[in-house]
Amino acid sequence: MPELRQNFFTKEWVIIATERAKRPKDLARQQPLKAAAPFVATCPFCPGNEDKTPPEVLRVPATGSDPWQVRVVPNKFAALARDSQPIRTIHRSRRSIGGFGVHDVIIETPDHSHVTALMPDAHVANVLRAYKSRYDELSHDPRIAHITIFKNHGLDAGTSLEHPHSQLIATPVISSQVRGRFQVALQHYDEYGECMFCQMIEEEIKEEDRIVIETERFVVLEPFASPTPFCTYIFPRRHMASFGDINPAEVTDLAHTLKKALGKLYHGLGNPDFNYTLRSAPAEVQGAKYFHWYVSIIPRLTRVAGFELGSGMFINTVPPESAADFLRNVKTEVAAGVGGAGN
Ligand SMILES: [Zn+2]
Ligand SMILES: [Zn+2]
Numbered sequence: 256m257p258e259l260r261q262n263f264f265t266k267e268w269v270i271i272a273t274e275r276a277k278r279p280k281d282l283a284r285q286q287p288l289k290a291a292a293p294f295v296a297t298c299p300f301c302p303g304n305e306d307k308t309p310p311e312v313l314r315v316p317a318t319g320s321d322p323w324q325v326r327v328v329p330n331k332f333a334a335l336a337r338d339s340q341p342i343r344t345i346h347r348s349r350r351s352i353g354g355f356g357v358h359d360v361i362i363e364t365p366d367h368s369h370v371t372a373l374m375p376d377a378h379v380a381n382v383l384r385a386y387k388s389r390y391d392e393l394s395h396d397p398r399i400a401h402i403t404i405f406k407n408h409g410l411d412a413g414t415s416l417e418h419p420h421s422q423l424i425a426t427p428v429i430s431s432q433v434r435g436r437f438q439v440a441l442q443h444y445d446e447y448g449e450c451m452f453c454q455m456i457e458e459e460i461k462e463e464d465r466i467v468i469e470t471e472r473f474v475v476l477e478p479f480a481s482p483t484p485f486c487t488y489i490f491p492r493r494h495m496a497s498f499g500d501i502n503p504a505e506v507t508d509l510a511h512t513l514k515k516a517l518g519k520l521y522h523g524l525g526n527p528d529f530n531y532t533l534r535s536a537p538a539e540v541q542g543a544k545y546f547h548w549y550v551s552i553i554p555r556l557t558r559v560a561g562f563e564l565g566s567g568m569f570i571n572t573v574p575p576e577s578a579a580d581f582l583r584n585v586k587t588e589v590a591a592g593v594g595g596a597g598n
Contacts (some may be wrong), residue, residue, distance in 0.1 A: 260480035264436055264457055269480045270570045271418040278580045282484055283558045284525035291368040291417055299331075300418035301364045312359065313388060315381045324378065325385045326362040327423075331462070334424060341398050341427035361385055367418050370408075371514060372521035372587075380510035382421070387506065389423055390499050394538045399425045401433060402539040404498070407529025410488035411555040429537050437537070437546060446543030446564055452547030456490050465575050467582045468515055470506040475516045477575035477582075484557060484573035485524065485582070487516055489550040496536035496543040502545045514548065518587035520554055528555040 258271045278525035299307035313327035328592065329337065335356025343351045363382045386404050393399050401583065406421035414420075429437075443451040450587060459465055459476050467487065468475035475489050483572045489512055491505060513531075520527055535548040564567050 260406065261357070262478070262480040262482070264439060265452060266439060267482075268568050269482050269546060270482075270568060272338075272510045272570050272572050273574060275570075276574065276577070277484070277575065279485075279523065279578070281283040282573070284527060286525070288521075288526050289517035292514075293366050293368045294487070295367050298416075299366055300326075300360075300362045300416070300420060301367050308362075311384055312363070315385060316466075317520050321365050323365060325381050327359050327385055328362065328387060328421065330358040330360045336425065352427055355398060355427050356538065357396075357423070359389055359423040360391075361421045361423065362414045363421060364452070365418040369419050370517075370526070371419065371520065372517040372526075374514060376511045377516055379514045379522070380506055383501075383506050383510055383513075386423070387422075387499065387501060390535075391430070392423045393423075394499055394541065396425070396498075398427055399538060401426050401429045402535065404533040404535075406531050408528075409526075410528070412530045414464060436474050436534075437540065440545045440547075441543075450494055450545055451549050452549070453491065453494050456492065456547075465544075465579045467519065467579050470510060470512050472505050473512040475512060476581040479575060481571055481573075481575040481578070482569035483553060484572055484580045485527075485554045486571075487578075487582075488518070488551040489513060489516060489552070490547065494544070495548055495570075497541040498533050498546075499549045500533040501571050509550075515550060515587055519585040520552070522587060523582060523585035524554060524556070529553060531553070542552075 257273055260269050260271055262269065294301055298304065308328040309331055311326050311328050314323055315325035317323050335354050335358055337357045337456065339353045339355045341355040344351050363369070364378060390402055390404065393402055402423060403497065404421065404423045404426045440451055456474055460469070460474060465477045465479060466474065467477065472492055473489055474492060475487060478486060479489055491501070495501065497554065529552055531550055531552045533550055536543055536546045540546060
C-alpha cells in the first residue's frame with residue numbers, strides 16, 4: 256500500500272509510492288564508471304591555471320608533490336557582490352536589497368579526476384576545514400545572516416564544471432524556507448523542551464530500519480518521509496546548532512563518514528549526480544538549543560514534475576527502508592588490502 260508520510264521538520268507530506276517502487280538498480284546509472292583525466296589544460300581549476308580565477312581567499316598548502324591541496328577563490332560569476340552593501344529599499348509592494356553577498360568556490364583538489372567518494376579521508380578533512388574556516392570568518396560579518404555550503408556533482412545537479420569543487424554563498428537575508436524550519440524547531444522546543452533532531456536521531460538509532468552508517472560521532476540515515484529516492488542525511492550525535500561548532504575530532508570523523516556515505520552512492524548507484532548541502536543555523540541563532548545542523552545529500556535520480564511543482568508534495572518511489580537496506584550492503588572498500596596488504 257502507498258503511504259503518506261509527514262516530514263517531522265518541515266511538516267510537508269510525501270507520498271511513498273510502494274506500488275510504483277523502483278529497484279535501486281533500475282535507478283543506477285547504466286554506463287560504466289569512467290574516470291576523467293587528472294589534468295585538463297583548459298580547466299580553470301587545474302594547477303597552472305591559478306591566474307584564471309580571482310585571487311585566493313584561502314589556500315591549504317601543499318604536502319608532497321602537489322602544488323596545493325585546497326584553494327578557496329571568489330566565484331568569477333558570483334551570484335552576489337561582496338563589495339556592495341545590503342541596503343534595503345521598500346517602495347510600496349516592492350522591496351529589495353542591494354546585491355551584497357559572498358560567493359566562494361572551494362576547489363577541493365588539484366586532481367581534476369578526483370571524486371569525494373574516492374579521496375583519502377585526510378583530504379576530505381582538509382576540504383571540511385576550509386569550509387569551517389570560511390564559515391567562521393563570514394559568521395562574524397554583521398552584514399551576513401545565513402551561510403549555505405553546498406556541492407553540485409554532475410550535470411543533473413547543476414554543474415558543468417567537472418573539476419571537484421563546492422561552493423559557499425553567504426546572504427544578507429534568511430530565506431523563508433530556512434526560516435520556516437527554524438520556526439518549526441523552535442516551536443517543538445517550546446512545547447517539549449528538547450531538540451526535535453536529537454529526539455529523531457535517538458528514535459532512528461533504536462529502530463535501525465533507516466540507519467545506513469553509525470560512527471562514534473555521526474549517524475547517516477534515510478529520513479522517514481524521504482522526499483526523493485536515496486535522500487540521505489548525516490547528523491552529528493552531539494547537539495550543535497551550527498557547523499561552526501564542530502570540533503577537530505568531529506571534522507576527522509565527518510570526513511570519513513561523508514566519504515563513506517558518498518562512496519555507497521557512488522558504488523551502489525554508479526556515480527549518480529548529487530547535491531549536498533550543509534544545513535546550519537543562521538549566525539543569529541548560533542548556540543541555539545532547538546536547532547541541530549546536518550548534511551543533506553540528494554542524489555538526482557528522478558526529475559521533479561508537474562505534481563511536485565503544483566502541490567509541493569513529492570512522490571518517492573523508493574521507500575527509505577529499502578534505500579537504507581540497499582546502502583548498508585554496498586561495500587565501499589574496493590579491493591583495498593587484498594593480496595596481503597594489511598596482514
Ligand atoms: Zn581541472
Ligand atoms: Zn539536537
